[in-house]
Amino acid sequence: MKRPVIVLTGGGTAGHVSVNEAIIPSFLEKGYEIHYIGSHEGIERDLIGTGHPEVTYHAIDSGKLRRYFSMKNFTDPFRVGAGVLQAFSILRKLKPEIIFSKGGFVSVPVVLAAKLARVPVVAHESDVSPGLANKIALPFVKHIFTVFEETLAYVPAERSSCSGAIIRPELFEGDSKTGLRISGLAEGKPVVIVMGGSQGSAVLNDALRGNLTEVLKHFQVIHLCGKGNVDESLEQTDGYVQFEYVTEGLPHLMAASDIALSRAGSNAIFELLAIRIPMLLVPLSAEKSRGDQILNAKHFKKLGFANVLTEEEVTKDTLLTGLVELYDEKATIVNAMEQTDATKRPEEMTNLILSCRN
Numbered sequence: 001m002k003r004p005v006i007v008l009t010g011g012g013t014a015g016h017v018s019v020n021e022a023i024i025p026s027f028l029e030k031g032y033e034i035h036y037i038g039s040h041e042g043i044e045r046d047l048i049g050t051g052h053p054e055v056t057y058h059a060i061d062s063g064k065l066r067r068y069f070s071m072k073n074f075t076d077p078f079r080v081g082a083g084v085l086q087a088f089s090i091l092r093k094l095k096p097e098i099i100f101s102k103g104g105f106v107s108v109p110v111v112l113a114a115k116l117a118r119v120p121v122v123a124h125e126s127d128v129s130p131g132l133a134n135k136i137a138l139p140f141v142k143h144i145f146t147v148f149e150e151t152l153a154y155v156p157a158e159r160s161s162c163s164g165a166i167i168r169p170e171l172f173e174g175d176s177k178t179g180l181r182i183s184g185l186a187e188g189k190p191v192v193i194v195m196g197g198s199q200g201s202a203v204l205n206d207a208l209r210g211n212l213t214e215v216l217k218h219f220q221v222i223h224l225c226g227k228g229n230v231d232e233s234l235e236q237t238d239g240y241v242q243f244e245y246v247t248e249g250l251p252h253l254m255a256a257s258d259i260a261l262s263r264a265g266s267n268a269i270f271e272l273l274a275i276r277i278p279m280l281l282v283p284l285s286a287e288k289s290r291g292d293q294i295l296n297a298k299h300f301k302k303l304g305f306a307n308v309l310t311e312e313e314v315t316k317d318t319l320l321t322g323l324v325e326l327y328d329e330k331a332t333i334v335n336a337m338e339q340t341d342a343t344k345r346p347e348e349m350t351n352l353i354l355s356c357r358n
Contacts (some may be wrong), residue, residue, distance in 0.1 A: 003033040004092050006353075007119075008055075009110040011104025013197065014245075015267040019124060019349075022168040025054060026350040035094055037087055039106040051247065060086040062106040083109030084116075091117040098122060098357050101141070103133045111137040122356045126165070126266035128295035130154050130215050143356045145349075147266055148299065163352055165270035167343045171251050172275065179256025182249050182346060183241045185220045193222045193257035193277075201263055203311055204282060205229055208261070211316030217322055222253050259326050261319070264293035264308075269300055274313055274343050278333040279306040280326045282314055304336035309337035 006027055010016040020036070027034055034268060036052075038044035040059040049057035061083040075089065087110045091099075099114050099121045101107040107123075109195045114121045123144040125134050128151055138144065144155050145163040152160055177187075185191060192215075196204045203215060205225050223242040226233075230242050254260075260272050262285035272279050281300065283293030300306040307326050309318060326333075 003031055005033045005035065005096040007035045007037060007091065007094060007096040007099045007110070008048075009037045009099065009101070009107045010104050011042040011106040012104035013265070014043055014047065015126060015197075015265045016102045016104035016107075017044045017047045018168070018267050019126070019166050020100070021047065021052070022166050022346045023100070023350050023353075024055060026346045028054060029347075031304075031355075035090075037106070037110050039088060042104075042106060044104075044106070047247075058090050060090070060106070062109055078347050080109050080324045084112045087113035088116050089147075091119055098353065100124070100353050101134075101137060102126075103137075107138050108133050109311065111140050115140045117329055120333055120352050120356060120358075124163075124166075125151055125155075127151070127292040128299060131292065145352065147270065150299070156316060163344055163349060165266070165274070165343045166346055166349045167271060167274045169345065171254065171271055174253075174255030174275070175250030176252075176255040179222075179252035179254070179287075182252055183222050183256065185222070185239065185241065185246075185256070188235060189239070190258045190286055190327055191222060192218050192219045192327075193224070193253060193260050195224050195260060195262040195268055195270070196226055197263050197265055201226065201282070202210070202229075203314055204261060204263070207285045207314050207316050209234065210241060211320055212237070214320055215323065219258075219327075220321070259323065259330060261323060262298070264291075264297040266296055269296060269306070270343060273300075273305055273337055273340070276334050276337045278330050280322045280327055281306045281308050282311060283308070285311040303340070304333060306333070 004206045008020045010020055019253055034055045036048045036055050037058045039062050048055055061079045091113055096119055099119055101111055101123045111121050111155055120142040123137055123141045126147045144160045146152060147165045149162045173219040180315055192321055194208055220239040225242050227244045229245055254275055257277055260277045260279045262268055262281055281297040283297040297308045301308045309322050
């Protein structure tokens with residue numbers, strides 16, 4: 001008997017892929033054949049195409065959705081059109097029961113093709129305000145799930161609901177001693193984990209390294225600095241370890257951490273919330289983004305889960321002061337975190353997705 005098929009899509013950043021990664025095991029347990037439609041060169045190809053041999057990866061053309069002037073704005077619509085035709089061909093062959101779209105620019109041609117192929121689409125929005133890809137896709141999706149209750153004000157009430165964040169179960173299986181062993185750090189001194197997103201953050205990297213000697217007087221540092229951002233001159237620095245990006249060992253590194261310095265992407269901050277790590281958030285500025293991280297950070301600050309520094313406020317001195325103050329407030333913040341349950345396990349999300357098939 002042929003197994004039922006589900007198609008997942010989303011890409012551009014790790015945040016657009018991690019939710020899909022979280023639900024893959026649950027769909028496999030339910031007997032589904034899983035296919036993923038992503039881009040040729042995006043991070044989703046590495047994370048899914050290489051990291052999940054149980055999933056069949058299909059690469060299509062896609063164009064970046066820019067809010068600023070670029071000559072590529074004139075050519076990328078043709079790439080999106082080509083991606084729609086490629087995705088339509090894939091969907092006609094696979095005949096999936098449903099498509100789950102996490103957003104990102106590669107999801108747009110998939111959603112448009114799904115409309116042509118008459119395959120229902122469920123979308124998921126992680127930020128307070130919907131991203132551009134999900135805004136474009138919204139008229140074509142059967143239902144959109146949101147992480148924040150506030151997001152429901154931006155989407156059709158009859159086709160939306162708040163599911164909360166989806167947390168990978170392995171994050172709860174981290175072991176602090178294993179994390180210290182992996183990082184080569186010592187017990188007994190507080191650890192701050194620095195997370196700048198899959199591409200890294202020049203703002204966080206520069207401010208941290210610019211005052212690293214002083215920071216290391218107070219903390220040990222696990223620095224996830226982004227691809228190509230390792231500083232070889234700091235490789236032998238006592239109490240400091242740097243990684244471009246971590247997948248399998250991340251739960252252990254997070255378990256070994258007392259506090260976090262992070263950008264304010266929704267997936268990252270909800271994972272930190274789930275495992276009760278207080279955060280100093282430095283959201284992307286409005287000049288560099290659509291302002292979604294600013295809204296995310298303000299929301300977490302309001303709930304008492306995080307402290308916030310704007311990019312304009314970040315210096316080597318304010319960063320150190322912010323980390324020290326955050327550590328001093330750790331007990332209060334953890335207590336606030338323990339009063340909430342804003343997350344869903346992957347099997348719960350899987351059931352919600354499948355409930356939208358018909």
